[in-house]
Amino acid sequence: MKFILNRYKFFLLLSIILIIILIFNNNLGINVFNNAKSSFLQMLAVLPPIMLLLGLIDEWVSRESMMKYMGEDSSILGIILSIALAAFAAGPMYAAFPFTAVLINKGVKFSNIIIFMNSWCVIKISTLLFEISSLGYKFTLYRLLIDFVGVIAMGYLIDYIVNKMPKKKKSCKF
Structure with a gap:
C-alpha cells in the first residue's frame, strides 16, 4: 500500500x-x-501506436546496427540520423521519451540522444510546413539554420557536462 x-x-x-x-x-x-x-x-x-512502433523497432533493429550508425564511433552519420529520426517523427514531446529509452537501450551515443530530443522539439517537418505558411520561408530558413547549429552544439555540450567533466564528490552536511 x-x-x-x-x-x-x-x-x-x-x-x-x-x-x-x-x-x-x-x-x-x-x-x-x-x-x-x-x-x-x-x-x-x-501512445498506443507509438508503443507498437517502439516494440517493432526494438525487435527489428539490432543493437549492433544502432551502435554502428549512432553509437560512440558514428560521427556525422549519427548526428544526421538523430536529426532525421526526430524531423520525420509525429506526436507531442512526451512521445519522444519512449523513443529515447529505446535509443539508450540500443547503445546510442549520449550526444546523439540529446540531439534527437532537441530536434524533436524544433525541427519537425510538420511544424516547418506550418511555420512557412504562417511566418514565411525566410524566417523559417533562418530559424532552422540557427536550430541546426544550436541542437548539435547543445548535444555535445550536454554530453561534455554529463560524461566528461570531473565528478564532484558528494557530501552531506547536517
Missing part, C-alpha cells in the same frame, strides 16, 4: 486539489477537470 501511495503521490495530490477547487469554485473545477480529461484522452490516442 505504501508503494502505491508513494508512486501515485502527485496524482493523488492533484486529485485532492481538484476536489478542493470543485468545492470552492464549481465552474473553475469543471473547466480544470474537462481540460485534464481532454489531455488524458489525447495522450491515450497517441
Whole structure:
C-alpha cells in the first residue's frame, strides 16, 4: 500500500486539489477537470501506436546496427540520423521519451540522444510546413539554420557536462 501511495503521490495530490477547487469554485473545477480529461484522452490516442512502433523497432533493429550508425564511433552519420529520426517523427514531446529509452537501450551515443530530443522539439517537418505558411520561408530558413547549429552544439555540450567533466564528490552536511 505504501508503494502505491508513494508512486501515485502527485496524482493523488492533484486529485485532492481538484476536489478542493470543485468545492470552492464549481465552474473553475469543471473547466480544470474537462481540460485534464481532454489531455488524458489525447495522450491515450497517441501512445498506443507509438508503443507498437517502439516494440517493432526494438525487435527489428539490432543493437549492433544502432551502435554502428549512432553509437560512440558514428560521427556525422549519427548526428544526421538523430536529426532525421526526430524531423520525420509525429506526436507531442512526451512521445519522444519512449523513443529515447529505446535509443539508450540500443547503445546510442549520449550526444546523439540529446540531439534527437532537441530536434524533436524544433525541427519537425510538420511544424516547418506550418511555420512557412504562417511566418514565411525566410524566417523559417533562418530559424532552422540557427536550430541546426544550436541542437548539435547543445548535444555535445550536454554530453561534455554529463560524461566528461570531473565528478564532484558528494557530501552531506547536517
